[in-house]
Amino acid sequence: MTIPLKPNPPLALPRFVILLRYSGKKALRLLLLMFAVSVVCFVLMKFSPIDPIEAYIGGEHASLPPEQIEHLREYWGLNDGFAVRYVKWIRGLLEGNMGTSIVYNQPVADVIAEKFSASLLLMGTSWALSGILGFSMGIIGALNRGKLVDKFIKLYCLTLASAPIFWVGILLLIVFSVWLGWFPIGLSAPIDATAAEATWGDRLYHLILPALTLSLTGVASIALHTRQKLIDVLDSDYALFAKARGAGKWLLFKRHGFKNILLPAITLQFGTIAELFGGSTLAEGIFSYPGLGKAVVEAGIRADLPLLVGIALFASAFVFAGNFIANLLYAAVDPRIREGARRI
Amino acid sequence: MNRRQKTLIYASFSAFLLIAVMAAGSFLTEEATRVDFARKNLLPSLGHIYGTDWFGRDMFIRTVKGLSLSIVIGALSTIGSGLIALMMGTAAAIGGRRVDACVNWLIDVVMGVPMLIFLILVSFIVGKGPQGIIVGMILTHWTYLARVVRAEVLQLKSSQYVIAARSMGKSNAYIALRHILPHAYPQFLVGLILMFPHTILHEASLTFLGFGLSPHQPGIGVILSESLNYLSAGQWWTALMPGLSLLVIVRLFDLLGDSIQSLYNPYKSHE
Numbered sequence: 001m002t003i004p005l006k007p008n009p010p011l012a013l014p015r016f017v018i019l020l021r022y023s024g025k026k027a028l029r030l031l032l033l034m035f036a037v038s039v040v041c042f043v044l045m046k047f048s049p050i051d052p053i054e055a056y057i058g059g060e061h062a063s064l065p066p067e068q069i070e071h072l073r074e075y076w077g078l079n080d081g082f083a084v085r086y087v088k089w090i091r092g093l094l095e096g097n098m099g100t101s102i103v104y105n106q107p108v109a110d111v112i113a114e115k116f117s118a119s120l121l122l123m124g125t126s127w128a129l130s131g132i133l134g135f136s137m138g139i140i141g142a143l144n145r146g147k148l149v150d151k152f153i154k155l156y157c158l159t160l161a162s163a164p165i166f167w168v169g170i171l172l173l174i175v176f177s178v179w180l181g182w183f184p185i186g187l188s189a190p191i192d193a194t195a196a197e198a199t200w201g202d203r204l205y206h207l208i209l210p211a212l213t214l215s216l217t218g219v220a221s222i223a224l225h226t227r228q229k230l231i232d233v234l235d236s237d238y239a240l241f242a243k244a245r246g247a248g249k250w251l252l253f254k255r256h257g258f259k260n261i262l263l264p265a266i267t268l269q270f271g272t273i274a275e276l277f278g279g280s281t282l283a284e285g286i287f288s289y290p291g292l293g294k295a296v297v298e299a300g301i302r303a304d305l306p307l308l309v310g311i312a313l314f315a316s317a318f319v320f321a322g323n324f325i326a327n328l329l330y331a332a333v334d335p336r337i338r339e340g341a342r343r344i
Numbered sequence: 345m346n347r348r349q350k351t352l353i354y355a356s357f358s359a360f361l362l363i364a365v366m367a368a369g370s371f372l373t374e375e376a377t378r379v380d381f382a383r384k385n386l387l388p389s390l391g392h393i394y395g396t397d398w399f400g401r402d403m404f405i406r407t408v409k410g411l412s413l414s415i416v417i418g419a420l421s422t423i424g425s426g427l428i429a430l431m432m433g434t435a436a437a438i439g440g441r442r443v444d445a446c447v448n449w450l451i452d453v454v455m456g457v458p459m460l461i462f463l464i465l466v467s468f469i470v471g472k473g474p475q476g477i478i479v480g481m482i483l484t485h486w487t488y489l490a491r492v493v494r495a496e497v498l499q500l501k502s503s504q505y506v507i508a509a510r511s512m513g514k515s516n517a518y519i520a521l522r523h524i525l526p527h528a529y530p531q532f533l534v535g536l537i538l539m540f541p542h543t544i545l546h547e548a549s550l551t552f553l554g555f556g557l558s559p560h561q562p563g564i565g566v567i568l569s570e571s572l573n574y575l576s577a578g579q580w581w582t583a584l585m586p587g588l589s590l591l592v593i594v595r596l597f598d599l600l601g602d603s604i605q606s607l608y609n610p611y612k613s614h615e
Binding site: 029032033036037040041044047048158159162163164165166167170171173174177178274275277278281282285286296297300301303305308309311312315316319320323 | 449450452453455456457458459460461462464465466467468469541545548549552553554555564568571572575576580583584587590591594595598
């Protein structure tokens, strides 16, 4: 009896369809997550002790007759059901209406746009710096495992991983601003100039210390992770085989190490965006850098709920977008995802 | 001395130091941090090893009190978070595919919101002070541990001895108590101890920004944000020492967690 040869399975979908489907799935997930965050924010707003009428009219609301207040409540839809209010709110959000900030007396969207450009500069700089530095430190540590350099890198990372970011910032401030006098204490632009007039030189000058703070503390996790991954690779059988054939340390790293440790490092670095947001909030506080972090603290202290919720939503969208990009990069770099169904 | 004994010594040393700090903090009374302008702004010396602040209060005593309050807040939030993690992780592991997907999704949601911003939002709504911090931390810190618990229980559930016990007709409760719990709890315990330093750091950060403890409560965050005002006067010691102490406490907890982990891990404990 002959077994009929199975015809080759038809070639799976073309590459771009796989990628498209993959990114579509991820985008759907992103939307679902944003929906959840918006519900959480809305529930939190609902339970907040702030009465919207009181917040907008201020102390004078006591002098308004109760019918007027009732009328206002009706007008603003405060008497509607929970779901109705949520739908109204989300519809407004989608149209770009995030409410008006009480502290800045401007639409929340405008405040966020203005502050975010400053924050983006700070976070982008320190993100790239800490990524490159941490990655190189991890490689150096792993290639010199057990030597003094490695011990020093490990000690540095473990210590900095447990150091409070704001404390590191204060120490930098003590050394560079108070003792050496190289930098002023605070403000990303000269106090007499408005933000628009500040030159790029000024901005960079005031960016150095906060970015340094975030980079110094940010290298820890990626360096330790990269070091461990590279050590795993160097301990593997294929590395041993390559060594047996006479490959040197550098060749081993170039041919086998680099590609294997790059992917996890990329994921990890994109995953730290959420933490970076928190870190930049602290760094902006210490160095009076006028970014989103400073605005969120201000909003929290002065009970500016629209701004607070707006920033929370925006920050999560930013973090999710970061994770989304990481997923896409993964698909582009990792042959197992890129080739997708074709291999199976 | 082998590594196991060394690890034991490390672990007991750090546990002892942490308990000592906590006990010392709760025995110190208001009297110890009395305002005394005769000895204000002193540099660190033998009498005041951390120096004194603008009001002549001894910085070492303030630091110890702050640390002990941090440890108490950290403990409460860790226990709360741990309970949530235990429930979520177990539910995800044994509740079927739907529950699993749900829990995983929830974890993604919580991890996606920048933690500090979420904490600010919660502390704004619950109210400032310890209760706001604790509620916020319980709501945010359970995610990592829930993943650990889920993975652990999933793995145990499909292990040979659990399958054997089930086919011998043992009840679910028996299996959970005799087979799953003894294997899962060391991981859980280690996860709890490693969560501790995070809660302490976040409490200090939140307080530093003005959302946690109020300025008259002892707290490292309070001390450091105060020190920011006196930096330009050259008072470096009010910032350096308390921050360094916080770092040491956090490191100690990390070491404690790591050493307990390597003691419990059968592959590592005899290295």
